[in-house]
Amino acid sequence: MNPINRQLLLKTRPEGLVRQDNFELHEQAVPELAEGEALVRVLYLSMDPTNRVWMTDRPQYMPPVAIGEVMRGIGLGRVVASRSPRFAVGELVQGLVGWQDYAVIREAHAKDWVKLPPKPPVALPTLLGACGFSGITAYYGLTEIAPVQPGETLVVSAAAGSVGSIAGQIGKLRGARVVGIAGGAEKCRHLIEDLGFDAAVDYKAADFKQQLAAATPDGVHVNFENVGGPVMRAVLSRMVNGGRVALCGLIANYASGEKPSDDYSVIIVKRLTVRGFLAFDYRDQQRAVQDLVGWVVNGQIKAGETIAEGLENAPQVLNRLFDGSHTGKLVLRVAEDQ
Amino acid sequence: MNPINRQLLLKTRPEGLVRQDNFELHEQAVPELAEGEALVRVLYLSMDPTNRVWMTDRPQYMPPVAIGEVMRGIGLGRVVASRSPRFAVGELVQGLVGWQDYAVIREAHAKDWVKLPPKPPVALPTLLGACGFSGITAYYGLTEIAPVQPGETLVVSAAAGSVGSIAGQIGKLRGARVVGIAGGAEKCRHLIEDLGFDAAVDYKAADFKQQLAAATPDGVHVNFENVGGPVMRAVLSRMVNGGRVALCGLIANYASGEKPSDDYSVIIVKRLTVRGFLAFDYRDQQRAVQDLVGWVVNGQIKAGETIAEGLENAPQVLNRLFDGSHTGKLVLRVAEDQ
Numbered sequence: 001m002n003p004i005n006r007q008l009l010l011k012t013r014p015e016g017l018v019r020q021d022n023f024e025l026h027e028q029a030v031p032e033l034a035e036g037e038a039l040v041r042v043l044y045l046s047m048d049p050t051n052r053v054w055m056t057d058r059p060q061y062m063p064p065v066a067i068g069e070v071m072r073g074i075g076l077g078r079v080v081a082s083r084s085p086r087f088a089v090g091e092l093v094q095g096l097v098g099w100q101d102y103a104v105i106r107e108a109h110a111k112d113w114v115k116l117p118p119k120p121p122v123a124l125p126t127l128l129g130a131c132g133f134s135g136i137t138a139y140y141g142l143t144e145i146a147p148v149q150p151g152e153t154l155v156v157s158a159a160a161g162s163v164g165s166i167a168g169q170i171g172k173l174r175g176a177r178v179v180g181i182a183g184g185a186e187k188c189r190h191l192i193e194d195l196g197f198d199a200a201v202d203y204k205a206a207d208f209k210q211q212l213a214a215a216t217p218d219g220v221h222v223n224f225e226n227v228g229g230p231v232m233r234a235v236l237s238r239m240v241n242g243g244r245v246a247l248c249g250l251i252a253n254y255a256s257g258e259k260p261s262d263d264y265s266v267i268i269v270k271r272l273t274v275r276g277f278l279a280f281d282y283r284d285q286q287r288a289v290q291d292l293v294g295w296v297v298n299g300q301i302k303a304g305e306t307i308a309e310g311l312e313n314a315p316q317v318l319n320r321l322f323d324g325s326h327t328g329k330l331v332l333r334v335a336e337d338q
Numbered sequence: 339m340n341p342i343n344r345q346l347l348l349k350t351r352p353e354g355l356v357r358q359d360n361f362e363l364h365e366q367a368v369p370e371l372a373e374g375e376a377l378v379r380v381l382y383l384s385m386d387p388t389n390r391v392w393m394t395d396r397p398q399y400m401p402p403v404a405i406g407e408v409m410r411g412i413g414l415g416r417v418v419a420s421r422s423p424r425f426a427v428g429e430l431v432q433g434l435v436g437w438q439d440y441a442v443i444r445e446a447h448a449k450d451w452v453k454l455p456p457k458p459p460v461a462l463p464t465l466l467g468a469c470g471f472s473g474i475t476a477y478y479g480l481t482e483i484a485p486v487q488p489g490e491t492l493v494v495s496a497a498a499g500s501v502g503s504i505a506g507q508i509g510k511l512r513g514a515r516v517v518g519i520a521g522g523a524e525k526c527r528h529l530i531e532d533l534g535f536d537a538a539v540d541y542k543a544a545d546f547k548q549q550l551a552a553a554t555p556d557g558v559h560v561n562f563e564n565v566g567g568p569v570m571r572a573v574l575s576r577m578v579n580g581g582r583v584a585l586c587g588l589i590a591n592y593a594s595g596e597k598p599s600d601d602y603s604v605i606i607v608k609r610l611t612v613r614g615f616l617a618f619d620y621r622d623q624q625r626a627v628q629d630l631v632g633w634v635v636n637g638q639i640k641a642g643e644t645i646a647e648g649l650e651n652a653p654q655v656l657n658r659l660f661d662g663s664h665t666g667k668l669v670l671r672v673a674e675d676q
């Protein structure tokens with residue numbers, strides 16, 4: 001008999017933070033594989049701000065998850081059954097596994113799955129973080145979108161998070177002065193003492209703007225932006241004329257029901273170049289992954305993850321992206337790797 | 339006895355549209371020139387959105403005009419007296435003449451004044467419009483900031499205005515499909531029939547968004563943006579992935595007391611590159627001016643001006659930038675060229 005597949009189906013679109021009852025935990029037997037298909041036991045789910053965007057029906061880069069569908073999510077797992085010549089049992093793969101115990105690789109989507117080395121040189125959660133999309137996003141943001149140069153000042157927001165922590169460390173490798181923005185003294189300490197940032201600024205502090213000004217005496221040349229809202233406004237006010245913004249995320253907006261109140265004027269006043277980007281667009285991810293794995297293995301970049309447990313908890317765990325109660329990559333363990 | 343110089347002094351900062359009583363008309367005799375100075379009889383004032391910004395104390399690229407100061411403004415005039423070796427009586431010059439009858443060229447600022455040919459090949463108002471900063475702005479926006487390529491779709495907002503009308507025509511010279519956005523049927527007719535745009539869309543029409551979609555069946559590759567607000571939002575929603583925005587102005591915001599409600603999200607979703615710029619930054623303006631004068635003289639670009647009369651009317655005339663009651667470059671004639 002086929003094993004039971006637990007699936008989290010989107011029942012209603014959340015307003016603000018995600019509620020458990022926005023989802024239905026549905027159980028059904030894993031279906032028989034058709035010719036060309038393979039079955040993946042999901043091991044880890046990547047918890048990403050984009051999950052929250054996919055739950056909405058606002059304009060976005062992929063279709064919203066439909067009501068009643070399995071929640072979309074990036075993750076990795078092992079092939080446990082295969083009728084596909086491309087995938088062998090035991091292989092480790094990454095892709096849009098969805099919020100469920102088992103994912104079927106359809107023949108038509110086989111090329112969208114990435115094969116990972118069966119015995120990777122870094123821990124599995126790191127393959128979703130520093131050496132996965134988070135790291136890839138940081139990598140292209142600072143090499144292609146807004147290449148930061150030695151001696152320039154780089155400001156990274158959500159700097160203790162999955163993308164920001166890698167972006168800051170890549171900035172250091174490129175010779176920049178790196179200032180991180182994070183919430184609370186402990187995260188700021190972590191950025192400086194553990195990750196080697198030059199300075200860290202606490203956005204929850206009453207004197208946040210003064211701290212930011214003091215940390216950027218020469219202004220800001222490059223802003224790697226993950227947050228948006230008031231934090232981004234403060235950074236933009238410190239930009240030098242001709243500064244560059246790698247616009248990676250606007251997490252302040254994703255779970256907020258409020259209307260955005262950005263202001264394009266500063267882009268003119270400071271002659272900024274603001275470039276939005278998605279790591280998904282970079283098909284040549286092998287170069288980034290090779291560099292990132294190398295840096296992690298030889299200790300030039302420190303990977304960090306917060307690991308939560310249990311598929312059924314995914315909705316609540318996702319909220320930790322928005323309340324700041326995690327550091328590094330937020331990952332959900334669905335099953336132990338056997 | 340020296341002639342009387344009428345000056346418009348900023349008395350209070352306007353909210354919304356400019357009121358006549360935000361200014362004081364002050365009269366005083368032209369002062370004696372010091373060694374190294376020259377005196378300019380102002381002939382034409384350029385009426386620019388930036389005048390409105392200079393009246394505010396919000397962050398901007400030059401210091402705000404101080405209360406009690408002569409209002410800052412670009413214009414041109416003739417040298418009528420000189421104790422400077424650099425300027426001879428009878429020469430035509432352009433610079434920050436201010437809202438007054440006579441401007442003194444200080445020795446320290448002499449290099450900021452541009453000498454024009456004494457008998458220019460185009461009309462004097464055109465030297466402030468198609469062949470002045472308006473044309474230069476359009477030129478650099480579409481050659482350096484967001485170079486438009488043959489076959490691409492370019493959308494220009496405020497397309498019947500001073501910068502937009504030239505931007506659209508430069509887009510045509512570069513082989514783009516050019517769509518203009520303007521207010522009202524007559525302006526739309528003007529864009530297509532007089533200026534050679536491929537299509538024109540009336541932002542005041544109830545079906546504006548549908549018109550815009552119909553005029554951009556392949557999406558929008560480049561947006562030359564002068565307006566901001568809801569018009570810009572509509573254009574951004576039509577951008578192709580990877581599209582480029584030359585962010586020239588946000589006139590919708592300048593005279594509005596409302597808080598901007600832009601949304602940076604679209605920059606990520608569509609992977610846009612948004613670049614703000616100021617024509618003032620381009621020191622190498624000679625190339626642009628030469629090209630523009632050539633295009634106007636040989637008829638490849640049609641220059642157009644709306645000419646109002648009387649220094650004392652400057653505050654009211656400036657409002658015509660915001661109510662759409664002008665076409666092409668808005669210029670104020672202060673005195674007849676003798």
